Amino acid sequence: MKHYIGIDIGGMSCKAGVVNEKGEIVFRGSCPTKANAHYSEIIKDIADLTTEVIKNAGLSLKDIQAVGMGIPGTIDSENGVIVYSNNISFKKVPVIKEFKKHIKLPVFIGNDANCAALGEVVFGSAKGLKDIVFITLGTGVGSGIILNGKIFAGKGGSGAEAGHMVIISGGDKCTCGRKGCWEAYASASALIKLTERMAKKEPLSRVAQIIKADGKASGETAFKASKEGDKLGQKIVAKYAKYVSDGIVNLVNIFRPDAVLVGGGISNQGDYFIDMLAKQADKASYGGKINPRPVIKSAGLLNDAGILGAVSLCFEETK
Protein backbone atom coordinates (compact mmCIF):
# COMPACT_ATOMS: atom_id res chain seq x y z
CA MET A 1 0.00 0.00 0.00
CA LYS A 2 1.18 3.55 -0.77
CA HIS A 3 2.10 5.80 2.14
CA TYR A 4 2.48 9.54 2.58
CA ILE A 5 3.76 11.90 5.27
CA GLY A 6 1.60 14.75 6.54
CA ILE A 7 3.30 17.47 8.60
CA ASP A 8 1.41 20.08 10.57
CA ILE A 9 3.78 22.91 11.44
CA GLY A 10 2.66 25.06 14.36
CA GLY A 11 4.10 27.81 16.50
CA MET A 12 4.47 25.51 19.52
CA SER A 13 4.99 22.08 17.98
CA CYS A 14 5.20 20.19 14.73
CA LYS A 15 3.18 17.04 14.23
CA ALA A 16 3.92 14.38 11.64
CA GLY A 17 1.80 11.43 10.59
CA VAL A 18 2.32 8.46 8.32
CA VAL A 19 -0.86 8.15 6.27
CA ASN A 20 -1.82 5.27 4.01
CA GLU A 21 -3.60 5.64 0.68
CA LYS A 22 -6.98 5.12 2.39
CA GLY A 23 -6.36 8.27 4.43
CA GLU A 24 -5.69 6.43 7.68
CA ILE A 25 -3.02 7.80 10.00
CA VAL A 26 -0.99 4.68 10.82
CA PHE A 27 1.63 6.37 12.96
CA ARG A 28 2.20 9.79 14.45
CA GLY A 29 4.80 11.80 16.31
CA SER A 30 5.63 15.36 17.26
CA CYS A 31 8.48 17.65 18.21
CA PRO A 32 8.60 21.12 19.72
CA THR A 33 9.07 24.09 17.37
CA LYS A 34 12.19 25.87 18.63
CA ALA A 35 11.26 29.48 19.18
CA ASN A 36 13.71 31.96 17.61
CA ALA A 37 15.94 29.25 16.15
CA HIS A 38 17.25 29.66 12.59
CA TYR A 39 14.92 28.09 10.05
CA SER A 40 17.55 25.53 9.02
CA GLU A 41 17.52 24.15 12.55
CA ILE A 42 13.71 23.98 12.76
CA ILE A 43 13.51 22.26 9.38
CA LYS A 44 16.27 19.82 10.42
CA ASP A 45 14.11 18.92 13.46
CA ILE A 46 11.13 18.34 11.17
CA ALA A 47 13.21 16.13 8.88
CA ASP A 48 14.43 14.12 11.89
CA LEU A 49 10.83 13.74 13.06
CA THR A 50 9.88 12.53 9.59
CA THR A 51 12.66 9.92 9.56
CA GLU A 52 11.58 8.81 13.03
CA VAL A 53 7.87 8.33 12.23
CA ILE A 54 8.69 6.45 9.02
CA LYS A 55 11.00 4.10 10.95
CA ASN A 56 8.56 3.67 13.83
CA ALA A 57 5.78 2.84 11.37
CA GLY A 58 7.96 -0.04 10.21
CA LEU A 59 8.54 1.55 6.82
CA SER A 60 11.49 2.94 4.91
CA LEU A 61 11.92 6.01 2.71
CA LYS A 62 11.14 4.06 -0.49
CA ASP A 63 7.67 3.22 0.85
CA ILE A 64 6.78 6.91 1.00
CA GLN A 65 5.33 8.63 -2.07
CA ALA A 66 5.51 12.24 -0.95
CA VAL A 67 5.48 14.69 1.95
CA GLY A 68 2.83 17.38 2.49
CA MET A 69 3.28 20.29 4.90
CA GLY A 70 0.65 22.65 6.24
CA ILE A 71 2.06 25.92 7.58
CA PRO A 72 0.32 28.98 9.06
CA GLY A 73 0.87 32.21 7.13
CA THR A 74 1.40 33.23 3.53
CA ILE A 75 2.72 30.26 1.62
CA ASP A 76 3.94 30.40 -1.96
CA SER A 77 3.21 26.76 -2.81
CA GLU A 78 4.39 27.08 -6.37
CA ASN A 79 7.89 28.21 -5.42
CA GLY A 80 8.08 26.23 -2.19
CA VAL A 81 8.58 29.31 -0.05
CA ILE A 82 7.09 30.42 3.27
CA VAL A 83 6.60 34.09 2.42
CA TYR A 84 5.61 35.10 5.91
CA SER A 85 4.50 33.24 9.01
CA ASN A 86 3.84 35.30 12.08
CA ASN A 87 3.55 32.29 14.42
CA ILE A 88 6.99 30.86 13.66
CA SER A 89 8.77 34.08 12.67
CA PHE A 90 9.52 32.71 9.21
CA LYS A 91 10.07 35.17 6.41
CA LYS A 92 11.00 34.10 2.86
CA VAL A 93 12.04 30.61 3.93
CA PRO A 94 12.75 28.15 1.05
CA VAL A 95 11.31 25.30 3.05
CA ILE A 96 11.11 22.65 0.32
CA LYS A 97 14.71 23.18 -0.78
CA GLU A 98 15.88 23.10 2.83
CA PHE A 99 13.88 19.97 3.72
CA LYS A 100 15.20 18.13 0.67
CA LYS A 101 18.76 18.55 1.96
CA HIS A 102 17.77 15.93 4.51
CA ILE A 103 15.08 13.84 2.83
CA LYS A 104 14.89 13.23 -0.89
CA LEU A 105 11.15 12.97 -1.49
CA PRO A 106 8.61 15.06 -3.40
CA VAL A 107 7.41 17.81 -1.01
CA PHE A 108 4.27 19.95 -1.29
CA ILE A 109 3.45 22.89 0.96
CA GLY A 110 0.37 24.96 1.64
CA ASN A 111 -1.20 27.33 4.12
CA ASP A 112 -2.68 25.29 6.99
CA ALA A 113 -6.26 26.54 6.54
CA ASN A 114 -6.04 25.87 2.79
CA CYS A 115 -4.74 22.36 3.54
CA ALA A 116 -7.56 21.75 6.01
CA ALA A 117 -10.06 22.82 3.33
CA LEU A 118 -8.52 20.45 0.80
CA GLY A 119 -8.43 17.72 3.43
CA GLU A 120 -12.21 18.05 3.85
CA VAL A 121 -12.70 17.57 0.12
CA VAL A 122 -10.30 14.61 -0.10
CA PHE A 123 -11.10 12.84 3.19
CA GLY A 124 -13.64 14.81 5.22
CA SER A 125 -17.21 16.00 5.27
CA ALA A 126 -17.01 17.62 1.81
CA LYS A 127 -15.70 14.44 0.17
CA GLY A 128 -16.39 14.52 -3.54
CA LEU A 129 -17.50 18.16 -3.66
CA LYS A 130 -15.71 20.49 -6.06
CA ASP A 131 -16.27 23.99 -4.70
CA ILE A 132 -16.22 24.67 -1.00
CA VAL A 133 -15.44 27.41 1.45
CA PHE A 134 -13.93 26.25 4.73
CA ILE A 135 -13.68 28.48 7.77
CA THR A 136 -12.10 27.90 11.18
CA LEU A 137 -13.38 29.76 14.19
CA GLY A 138 -10.53 29.72 16.67
CA THR A 139 -8.09 32.30 18.02
CA GLY A 140 -8.58 33.93 14.64
CA VAL A 141 -10.82 33.21 11.67
CA GLY A 142 -9.00 31.16 9.05
CA SER A 143 -10.36 30.29 5.67
CA GLY A 144 -9.61 27.97 2.80
CA ILE A 145 -11.23 28.05 -0.60
CA ILE A 146 -11.46 25.07 -2.92
CA LEU A 147 -12.48 25.79 -6.50
CA ASN A 148 -12.87 22.93 -8.94
CA GLY A 149 -11.23 20.58 -6.46
CA LYS A 150 -8.09 22.70 -6.06
CA ILE A 151 -6.89 25.18 -3.47
CA PHE A 152 -7.51 28.77 -4.50
CA ALA A 153 -4.97 30.93 -2.71
CA GLY A 154 -4.60 34.08 -4.82
CA LYS A 155 -1.39 35.66 -6.09
CA GLY A 156 1.67 34.26 -4.28
CA GLY A 157 -0.65 32.44 -1.88
CA SER A 158 -1.65 35.66 -0.18
CA GLY A 159 -5.41 35.53 -0.81
CA ALA A 160 -8.16 33.47 0.82
CA GLU A 161 -7.94 35.66 3.92
CA ALA A 162 -11.70 35.87 4.44
CA GLY A 163 -11.16 36.47 8.17
CA HIS A 164 -9.89 39.87 7.14
CA MET A 165 -12.94 41.03 5.24
CA VAL A 166 -14.58 43.94 7.02
CA ILE A 167 -18.13 43.24 8.14
CA ILE A 168 -18.46 46.38 10.26
CA SER A 169 -16.61 49.23 8.60
CA GLY A 170 -14.82 51.23 11.29
CA GLY A 171 -15.70 48.62 13.95
CA ASP A 172 -13.57 46.70 16.46
CA LYS A 173 -9.82 46.70 15.94
CA CYS A 174 -8.41 43.57 14.30
CA THR A 175 -4.91 42.13 14.79
CA CYS A 176 -4.22 42.91 11.11
CA GLY A 177 -4.54 46.65 11.68
CA ARG A 178 -7.93 47.12 10.00
CA LYS A 179 -11.07 47.92 11.94
CA GLY A 180 -14.15 45.72 11.78
CA CYS A 181 -12.73 42.53 10.25
CA TRP A 182 -14.82 39.38 10.43
CA GLU A 183 -12.12 37.90 12.67
CA ALA A 184 -12.73 40.66 15.24
CA TYR A 185 -16.35 39.46 15.57
CA ALA A 186 -16.44 35.79 14.61
CA SER A 187 -13.31 34.33 16.23
CA ALA A 188 -13.49 32.41 19.50
CA SER A 189 -11.46 35.24 21.00
CA ALA A 190 -14.13 37.72 19.92
CA LEU A 191 -16.86 35.51 21.40
CA ILE A 192 -15.00 35.41 24.72
CA LYS A 193 -14.73 39.21 24.78
CA LEU A 194 -18.42 39.55 23.88
CA THR A 195 -19.33 37.08 26.63
CA GLU A 196 -17.28 38.99 29.23
CA ARG A 197 -18.66 42.36 28.16
CA MET A 198 -22.28 41.28 28.23
CA ALA A 199 -21.94 39.28 31.48
CA LYS A 200 -20.60 42.35 33.28
CA LYS A 201 -23.90 44.11 32.65
CA GLU A 202 -25.90 41.18 34.04
CA PRO A 203 -24.01 39.79 37.07
CA LEU A 204 -26.96 37.60 38.08
CA SER A 205 -27.13 35.75 34.77
CA ARG A 206 -26.11 32.12 34.37
CA VAL A 207 -23.33 33.34 32.05
CA ALA A 208 -21.88 35.45 34.85
CA GLN A 209 -22.18 32.53 37.26
CA ILE A 210 -20.28 30.20 34.95
CA ILE A 211 -17.54 32.79 34.45
CA LYS A 212 -17.24 33.17 38.21
CA ALA A 213 -17.09 29.40 38.76
CA ASP A 214 -14.55 28.81 35.97
CA GLY A 215 -12.46 31.86 36.84
CA LYS A 216 -12.79 33.19 33.28
CA ALA A 217 -14.97 33.14 30.19
CA SER A 218 -14.27 30.67 27.39
CA GLY A 219 -15.69 30.08 23.91
CA GLU A 220 -18.06 27.59 25.53
CA THR A 221 -19.47 29.76 28.34
CA ALA A 222 -22.30 31.42 26.42
CA PHE A 223 -23.23 28.16 24.64
CA LYS A 224 -23.41 26.30 27.96
CA ALA A 225 -25.67 28.94 29.51
CA SER A 226 -27.74 29.17 26.33
CA LYS A 227 -28.35 25.41 26.24
CA GLU A 228 -29.46 25.62 29.88
CA GLY A 229 -32.09 28.18 28.87
CA ASP A 230 -30.32 31.32 30.12
CA LYS A 231 -31.66 34.42 28.35
CA LEU A 232 -28.31 36.25 28.29
CA GLY A 233 -26.54 33.14 27.02
CA GLN A 234 -29.06 32.89 24.22
CA LYS A 235 -28.65 36.57 23.42
CA ILE A 236 -24.87 36.28 23.22
CA VAL A 237 -25.00 33.14 21.06
CA ALA A 238 -27.57 34.73 18.71
CA LYS A 239 -25.44 37.87 18.36
CA TYR A 240 -22.32 35.82 17.71
CA ALA A 241 -24.13 33.53 15.23
CA LYS A 242 -25.32 36.63 13.36
CA TYR A 243 -21.72 37.86 12.98
CA VAL A 244 -20.52 34.45 11.83
CA SER A 245 -23.38 34.07 9.36
CA ASP A 246 -22.86 37.60 8.02
CA GLY A 247 -19.44 36.53 6.80
CA ILE A 248 -20.70 33.18 5.56
CA VAL A 249 -23.41 34.86 3.48
CA ASN A 250 -20.80 37.24 2.05
CA LEU A 251 -18.76 34.23 0.95
CA VAL A 252 -21.83 32.46 -0.43
CA ASN A 253 -22.73 35.54 -2.48
CA ILE A 254 -19.18 35.76 -3.81
CA PHE A 255 -18.34 32.08 -4.38
CA ARG A 256 -21.73 30.30 -4.38
CA PRO A 257 -19.98 27.05 -3.45
CA ASP A 258 -21.40 23.55 -2.96
CA ALA A 259 -20.81 23.75 0.78
CA VAL A 260 -19.51 25.94 3.58
CA LEU A 261 -17.64 23.95 6.24
CA VAL A 262 -17.16 25.28 9.72
CA GLY A 263 -14.18 24.07 11.75
CA GLY A 264 -12.15 25.24 14.74
CA GLY A 265 -12.98 25.07 18.44
CA ILE A 266 -16.42 26.67 18.16
CA SER A 267 -17.57 23.99 15.72
CA ASN A 268 -17.57 21.57 18.69
CA GLN A 269 -20.97 23.08 19.47
CA GLY A 270 -22.21 20.93 16.60
CA ASP A 271 -25.69 21.18 15.13
CA TYR A 272 -26.89 23.49 17.91
CA PHE A 273 -24.72 26.20 16.35
CA ILE A 274 -24.46 25.03 12.72
CA ASP A 275 -28.27 25.00 12.37
CA MET A 276 -28.39 28.67 13.37
CA LEU A 277 -25.82 29.50 10.70
CA ALA A 278 -27.59 27.42 8.06
CA LYS A 279 -30.92 29.06 8.80
CA GLN A 280 -29.51 32.57 8.51
CA ALA A 281 -27.51 31.73 5.39
CA ASP A 282 -30.60 30.28 3.76
CA LYS A 283 -32.57 33.42 4.58
CA ALA A 284 -30.01 36.06 3.67
CA SER A 285 -28.12 34.69 0.65
CA TYR A 286 -28.60 36.66 -2.54
CA GLY A 287 -31.51 35.59 -4.73
CA GLY A 288 -33.13 33.53 -1.96
CA LYS A 289 -34.60 30.26 -3.15
CA ILE A 290 -33.98 30.97 -6.83
CA ASN A 291 -30.26 30.34 -6.44
CA PRO A 292 -28.59 27.05 -5.47
CA ARG A 293 -28.11 27.06 -1.71
CA PRO A 294 -24.91 25.57 -0.33
CA VAL A 295 -24.93 23.08 2.51
CA ILE A 296 -23.59 24.55 5.77
CA LYS A 297 -21.96 21.85 7.92
CA SER A 298 -19.28 21.08 10.46
CA ALA A 299 -15.82 20.16 9.29
CA GLY A 300 -15.16 16.43 9.56
CA LEU A 301 -11.46 15.97 10.22
CA LEU A 302 -11.31 17.69 13.61
CA ASN A 303 -8.00 17.00 15.38
CA ASP A 304 -6.62 15.18 12.34
CA ALA A 305 -7.22 18.18 10.08
CA GLY A 306 -3.58 19.27 10.33
CA ILE A 307 -1.97 16.00 9.25
CA LEU A 308 -4.68 14.90 6.80
CA GLY A 309 -4.91 18.38 5.31
CA ALA A 310 -1.17 18.36 4.68
CA VAL A 311 -1.32 14.87 3.17
CA SER A 312 -4.18 15.87 0.88
CA LEU A 313 -1.69 18.12 -0.94
CA CYS A 314 0.16 14.95 -2.00
CA PHE A 315 -3.07 13.25 -3.07
CA GLU A 316 -3.99 16.29 -5.13
CA GLU A 317 -0.56 16.70 -6.72
CA THR A 318 0.35 13.06 -7.39
CA LYS A 319 -3.02 11.66 -8.49
Added chain:
Amino acid sequence: MKHYIGIDIGGMSCKAGVVNEKGEIVFRGSCPTKANAHYSEIIKDIADLTTEVIKNAGLSLKDIQAVGMGIPGTIDSENGVIVYSNNISFKKVPVIKEFKKHIKLPVFIGNDANCAALGEVVFGSAKGLKDIVFITLGTGVGSGIILNGKIFAGKGGSGAEAGHMVIISGGDKCTCGRKGCWEAYASASALIKLTERMAKKEPLSRVAQIIKADGKASGETAFKASKEGDKLGQKIVAKYAKYVSDGIVNLVNIFRPDAVLVGGGISNQGDYFIDMLAKQADKASYGGKINPRPVIKSAGLLNDAGILGAVSLCFEETK
Protein backbone atom coordinates in the same frame (compact mmCIF):
# COMPACT_ATOMS: atom_id res chain seq x y z
CA MET B 1 -11.02 39.17 -41.27
CA LYS B 2 -13.08 37.30 -38.70
CA HIS B 3 -16.14 39.02 -37.26
CA TYR B 4 -18.27 38.52 -34.16
CA ILE B 5 -21.54 39.88 -32.79
CA GLY B 6 -21.74 41.39 -29.32
CA ILE B 7 -25.20 41.92 -27.82
CA ASP B 8 -25.82 43.98 -24.71
CA ILE B 9 -29.29 43.16 -23.39
CA GLY B 10 -30.75 45.79 -21.09
CA GLY B 11 -34.07 46.52 -19.44
CA MET B 12 -34.78 49.45 -21.76
CA SER B 13 -32.96 48.53 -24.97
CA CYS B 14 -30.75 45.95 -26.60
CA LYS B 15 -27.58 47.01 -28.38
CA ALA B 16 -25.78 44.93 -30.95
CA GLY B 17 -22.37 45.51 -32.50
CA VAL B 18 -20.39 43.83 -35.26
CA VAL B 19 -16.85 43.49 -33.96
CA ASN B 20 -13.79 42.47 -35.95
CA GLU B 21 -11.01 40.26 -34.63
CA LYS B 22 -9.02 43.31 -33.55
CA GLY B 23 -11.81 44.23 -31.17
CA GLU B 24 -13.06 47.15 -33.24
CA ILE B 25 -16.80 47.77 -33.36
CA VAL B 26 -17.39 48.21 -37.11
CA PHE B 27 -21.15 48.63 -36.95
CA ARG B 28 -23.80 49.04 -34.28
CA GLY B 29 -27.54 49.13 -33.84
CA SER B 30 -30.17 48.93 -31.13
CA CYS B 31 -33.80 48.07 -30.53
CA PRO B 32 -36.13 48.70 -27.60
CA THR B 33 -36.66 45.84 -25.11
CA LYS B 34 -40.41 45.26 -25.08
CA ALA B 35 -41.54 45.44 -21.49
CA ASN B 36 -43.75 42.53 -20.40
CA ALA B 37 -43.58 40.79 -23.78
CA HIS B 38 -43.08 37.00 -23.87
CA TYR B 39 -39.41 36.09 -24.06
CA SER B 40 -39.81 34.55 -27.51
CA GLU B 41 -40.87 37.94 -28.85
CA ILE B 42 -37.98 39.79 -27.20
CA ILE B 43 -35.47 37.26 -28.49
CA LYS B 44 -36.99 37.44 -31.98
CA ASP B 45 -36.41 41.23 -31.87
CA ILE B 46 -32.79 40.62 -30.88
CA ALA B 47 -32.33 38.13 -33.72
CA ASP B 48 -33.81 40.64 -36.18
CA LEU B 49 -31.46 43.32 -34.85
CA THR B 50 -28.55 40.90 -35.33
CA THR B 51 -29.51 40.17 -38.93
CA GLU B 52 -29.85 43.90 -39.55
CA VAL B 53 -26.43 44.91 -38.18
CA ILE B 54 -24.72 42.10 -40.10
CA LYS B 55 -26.37 43.26 -43.32
CA ASN B 56 -25.67 46.94 -42.67
CA ALA B 57 -22.02 46.13 -41.97
CA GLY B 58 -21.89 44.72 -45.51
CA LEU B 59 -21.42 41.17 -44.23
CA SER B 60 -23.39 37.95 -44.34
CA LEU B 61 -24.01 35.23 -41.75
CA LYS B 62 -21.09 33.13 -42.98
CA ASP B 63 -18.67 35.97 -42.11
CA ILE B 64 -19.66 35.77 -38.44
CA GLN B 65 -17.86 33.36 -36.13
CA ALA B 66 -20.10 33.57 -33.08
CA VAL B 67 -22.50 35.66 -31.04
CA GLY B 68 -21.91 36.78 -27.43
CA MET B 69 -24.67 38.13 -25.19
CA GLY B 70 -24.31 40.01 -21.91
CA ILE B 71 -27.44 39.94 -19.76
CA PRO B 72 -28.16 41.39 -16.31
CA GLY B 73 -29.07 38.81 -13.67
CA THR B 74 -28.20 35.23 -12.87
CA ILE B 75 -27.02 33.54 -16.03
CA ASP B 76 -26.32 29.83 -16.34
CA SER B 77 -23.76 30.12 -19.15
CA GLU B 78 -23.13 26.39 -19.31
CA ASN B 79 -26.74 25.51 -20.01
CA GLY B 80 -27.57 28.66 -21.97
CA VAL B 81 -30.29 29.73 -19.59
CA ILE B 82 -31.22 33.06 -18.03
CA VAL B 83 -32.04 31.81 -14.53
CA TYR B 84 -33.38 35.12 -13.33
CA SER B 85 -33.19 38.69 -14.56
CA ASN B 86 -35.02 41.28 -12.55
CA ASN B 87 -34.60 44.04 -15.15
CA ILE B 88 -36.24 42.17 -18.02
CA SER B 89 -38.56 39.90 -15.99
CA PHE B 90 -36.88 36.80 -17.41
CA LYS B 91 -37.05 33.60 -15.40
CA LYS B 92 -35.62 30.28 -16.64
CA VAL B 93 -35.41 31.46 -20.24
CA PRO B 94 -33.50 29.10 -22.62
CA VAL B 95 -32.10 32.05 -24.51
CA ILE B 96 -29.50 30.24 -26.63
CA LYS B 97 -31.98 27.61 -27.84
CA GLU B 98 -34.55 30.31 -28.63
CA PHE B 99 -32.07 32.56 -30.46
CA LYS B 100 -30.83 29.64 -32.59
CA LYS B 101 -34.36 29.16 -33.94
CA HIS B 102 -33.67 32.35 -35.88
CA ILE B 103 -29.92 32.46 -36.37
CA LYS B 104 -27.74 29.36 -36.66
CA LEU B 105 -24.47 30.52 -35.11
CA PRO B 106 -22.54 29.53 -31.97
CA VAL B 107 -23.94 31.61 -29.09
CA PHE B 108 -22.34 32.33 -25.70
CA ILE B 109 -24.06 34.10 -22.83
CA GLY B 110 -22.92 35.63 -19.56
CA ASN B 111 -23.91 38.03 -16.83
CA ASP B 112 -23.26 41.58 -18.03
CA ALA B 113 -20.83 42.50 -15.22
CA ASN B 114 -18.94 39.25 -15.76
CA CYS B 115 -18.77 40.02 -19.48
CA ALA B 116 -17.52 43.53 -18.78
CA ALA B 117 -14.80 42.04 -16.55
CA LEU B 118 -13.75 39.61 -19.27
CA GLY B 119 -13.88 42.42 -21.82
CA GLU B 120 -11.33 44.36 -19.75
CA VAL B 121 -8.97 41.37 -19.80
CA VAL B 122 -9.42 40.72 -23.53
CA PHE B 123 -9.59 44.31 -24.84
CA GLY B 124 -9.48 46.82 -21.98
CA SER B 125 -7.26 48.17 -19.24
CA ALA B 126 -6.49 44.71 -17.80
CA LYS B 127 -5.33 43.32 -21.15
CA GLY B 128 -3.09 40.32 -20.62
CA LEU B 129 -3.77 39.99 -16.88
CA LYS B 130 -5.03 36.64 -15.58
CA ASP B 131 -6.74 37.41 -12.28
CA ILE B 132 -8.82 40.53 -11.86
CA VAL B 133 -11.77 41.81 -9.91
CA PHE B 134 -13.98 44.28 -11.76
CA ILE B 135 -16.57 46.41 -10.04
CA THR B 136 -19.12 48.83 -11.40
CA LEU B 137 -20.37 51.68 -9.26
CA GLY B 138 -23.72 52.64 -10.75
CA THR B 139 -27.34 52.28 -9.68
CA GLY B 140 -26.08 49.19 -7.87
CA VAL B 141 -22.65 47.68 -7.35
CA GLY B 142 -21.92 45.01 -9.94
CA SER B 143 -18.91 42.77 -9.93
CA GLY B 144 -17.12 40.39 -12.23
CA ILE B 145 -14.31 38.08 -11.26
CA ILE B 146 -11.73 36.70 -13.68
CA LEU B 147 -9.58 33.85 -12.44
CA ASN B 148 -6.88 32.42 -14.67
CA GLY B 149 -8.31 34.36 -17.61
CA LYS B 150 -11.81 32.95 -17.26
CA ILE B 151 -15.05 34.22 -15.73
CA PHE B 152 -15.64 32.88 -12.24
CA ALA B 153 -19.37 32.96 -11.59
CA GLY B 154 -20.03 30.32 -8.91
CA LYS B 155 -22.57 27.52 -9.02
CA GLY B 156 -25.16 28.05 -11.74
CA GLY B 157 -23.73 31.53 -12.36
CA SER B 158 -25.16 32.82 -9.10
CA GLY B 159 -21.93 33.91 -7.41
CA ALA B 160 -19.68 36.93 -7.99
CA GLU B 161 -22.26 39.13 -6.28
CA ALA B 162 -19.70 41.18 -4.34
CA GLY B 163 -22.14 44.12 -4.19
CA HIS B 164 -24.10 41.98 -1.75
CA MET B 165 -21.36 41.42 0.77
CA VAL B 166 -22.20 43.11 4.04
CA ILE B 167 -19.68 45.77 5.05
CA ILE B 168 -21.79 47.17 7.90
CA SER B 169 -23.66 44.35 9.61
CA GLY B 170 -27.17 45.55 10.42
CA GLY B 171 -26.63 48.77 8.45
CA ASP B 172 -28.62 50.44 5.65
CA LYS B 173 -31.26 48.37 3.90
CA CYS B 174 -30.23 46.91 0.54
CA THR B 175 -32.50 46.14 -2.40
CA CYS B 176 -31.64 42.44 -1.90
CA GLY B 177 -33.30 42.33 1.52
CA ARG B 178 -30.10 42.25 3.60
CA LYS B 179 -28.95 45.15 5.71
CA GLY B 180 -25.55 46.77 5.24
CA CYS B 181 -24.52 45.43 1.82
CA TRP B 182 -21.64 47.12 0.04
CA GLU B 183 -24.13 48.20 -2.64
CA ALA B 184 -26.07 50.18 -0.01
CA TYR B 185 -22.94 52.28 0.62
CA ALA B 186 -20.82 52.18 -2.53
CA SER B 187 -23.36 52.55 -5.36
CA ALA B 188 -23.94 55.88 -7.08
CA SER B 189 -27.45 55.77 -5.59
CA ALA B 190 -25.94 55.51 -2.11
CA LEU B 191 -23.58 58.41 -2.82
CA ILE B 192 -26.53 60.55 -3.91
CA LYS B 193 -28.42 59.75 -0.69
CA LEU B 194 -25.31 60.48 1.38
CA THR B 195 -24.84 63.78 -0.46
CA GLU B 196 -28.45 64.82 0.17
CA ARG B 197 -28.36 63.81 3.82
CA MET B 198 -25.14 65.64 4.57
CA ALA B 199 -26.06 68.73 2.55
CA LYS B 200 -29.27 69.16 4.55
CA LYS B 201 -27.20 69.68 7.68
CA GLU B 202 -25.05 72.33 6.00
CA PRO B 203 -27.34 74.44 3.79
CA LEU B 204 -24.63 77.06 3.20
CA SER B 205 -22.12 74.57 1.80
CA ARG B 206 -21.13 74.51 -1.87
CA VAL B 207 -22.69 71.01 -2.03
CA ALA B 208 -26.06 72.43 -0.95
CA GLN B 209 -25.69 75.26 -3.48
CA ILE B 210 -25.06 72.86 -6.35
CA ILE B 211 -28.04 70.71 -5.34
CA LYS B 212 -30.22 73.84 -5.28
CA ALA B 213 -28.97 75.01 -8.68
CA ASP B 214 -29.33 71.55 -10.30
CA GLY B 215 -32.68 70.86 -8.65
CA LYS B 216 -31.32 67.59 -7.18
CA ALA B 217 -28.16 65.81 -6.10
CA SER B 218 -26.31 63.52 -8.51
CA GLY B 219 -23.33 61.20 -8.22
CA GLU B 220 -21.19 64.13 -9.36
CA THR B 221 -22.37 66.78 -6.89
CA ALA B 222 -20.00 65.99 -4.03
CA PHE B 223 -17.05 65.45 -6.39
CA LYS B 224 -17.68 68.83 -8.07
CA ALA B 225 -17.81 70.65 -4.72
CA SER B 226 -14.82 68.70 -3.43
CA LYS B 227 -12.68 69.62 -6.43
CA GLU B 228 -13.64 73.27 -5.86
CA GLY B 229 -12.24 72.99 -2.34
CA ASP B 230 -15.54 72.74 -0.45
CA LYS B 231 -15.02 71.13 2.97
CA LEU B 232 -18.34 69.29 3.00
CA GLY B 233 -17.78 68.01 -0.53
CA GLN B 234 -14.40 66.67 0.53
CA LYS B 235 -15.91 65.07 3.61
CA ILE B 236 -18.60 63.30 1.57
CA VAL B 237 -16.14 62.09 -1.05
CA ALA B 238 -13.75 60.82 1.65
CA LYS B 239 -16.57 58.98 3.41
CA TYR B 240 -17.77 57.46 0.16
CA ALA B 241 -14.23 56.50 -0.91
CA LYS B 242 -13.78 54.76 2.44
CA TYR B 243 -16.88 52.64 1.85
CA VAL B 244 -15.79 51.76 -1.68
CA SER B 245 -12.27 50.91 -0.58
CA ASP B 246 -13.56 48.80 2.34
CA GLY B 247 -15.14 46.46 -0.18
CA ILE B 248 -12.15 46.58 -2.49
CA VAL B 249 -9.81 45.59 0.35
CA ASN B 250 -12.16 42.73 1.26
CA LEU B 251 -11.91 41.47 -2.30
CA VAL B 252 -8.14 41.93 -2.38
CA ASN B 253 -7.80 39.91 0.84
CA ILE B 254 -10.00 37.17 -0.59
CA PHE B 255 -8.79 37.02 -4.21
CA ARG B 256 -5.42 38.82 -4.17
CA PRO B 257 -5.80 39.53 -7.90
CA ASP B 258 -3.43 41.25 -10.32
CA ALA B 259 -5.74 44.24 -10.57
CA VAL B 260 -9.00 45.73 -9.36
CA LEU B 261 -10.83 47.64 -12.08
CA VAL B 262 -13.42 50.25 -11.30
CA GLY B 263 -16.15 50.99 -13.84
CA GLY B 264 -19.61 52.53 -13.86
CA GLY B 265 -20.68 56.18 -13.73
CA ILE B 266 -18.57 57.08 -10.70
CA SER B 267 -15.37 55.96 -12.44
CA ASN B 268 -15.74 59.04 -14.66
CA GLN B 269 -14.15 60.91 -11.75
CA GLY B 270 -10.91 59.32 -12.95
CA ASP B 271 -7.64 59.50 -11.04
CA TYR B 272 -9.04 62.01 -8.56
CA PHE B 273 -11.13 59.17 -7.13
CA ILE B 274 -9.12 56.09 -8.15
CA ASP B 275 -6.01 57.45 -6.38
CA MET B 276 -7.99 57.66 -3.11
CA LEU B 277 -9.05 54.03 -3.50
CA ALA B 278 -5.55 52.87 -4.40
CA LYS B 279 -4.05 54.65 -1.41
CA GLN B 280 -6.51 53.09 1.02
CA ALA B 281 -6.21 49.64 -0.54
CA ASP B 282 -2.43 49.84 -0.29
CA LYS B 283 -2.68 50.80 3.35
CA ALA B 284 -5.35 48.36 4.52
CA SER B 285 -4.79 45.16 2.53
CA TYR B 286 -3.77 42.16 4.61
CA GLY B 287 -0.04 41.70 5.11
CA GLY B 288 0.77 45.24 3.97
CA LYS B 289 3.88 45.51 1.83
CA ILE B 290 4.85 41.84 2.29
CA ASN B 291 2.08 40.70 -0.04
CA PRO B 292 1.75 41.48 -3.75
CA ARG B 293 -0.40 44.57 -4.11
CA PRO B 294 -2.85 44.70 -6.99
CA VAL B 295 -3.11 47.69 -9.29
CA ILE B 296 -6.31 49.69 -8.74
CA LYS B 297 -7.40 51.41 -11.96
CA SER B 298 -10.33 52.65 -14.01
CA ALA B 299 -12.05 50.29 -16.41
CA GLY B 300 -11.06 50.98 -20.00
CA LEU B 301 -14.00 50.04 -22.19
CA LEU B 302 -16.47 52.64 -20.89
CA ASN B 303 -19.54 52.89 -23.14
CA ASP B 304 -18.38 49.97 -25.28
CA ALA B 305 -18.15 47.65 -22.26
CA GLY B 306 -21.54 46.07 -23.03
CA ILE B 307 -20.83 45.06 -26.63
CA LEU B 308 -17.11 44.30 -26.22
CA GLY B 309 -17.75 42.41 -22.98
CA ALA B 310 -20.31 40.22 -24.75
CA VAL B 311 -17.95 39.66 -27.68
CA SER B 312 -15.11 38.70 -25.35
CA LEU B 313 -17.14 35.57 -24.48
CA CYS B 314 -16.68 34.44 -28.11
CA PHE B 315 -12.96 35.23 -28.04
CA GLU B 316 -12.61 33.21 -24.84
CA GLU B 317 -14.67 30.28 -26.07
CA THR B 318 -13.48 30.01 -29.67
CA LYS B 319 -9.76 30.72 -29.26
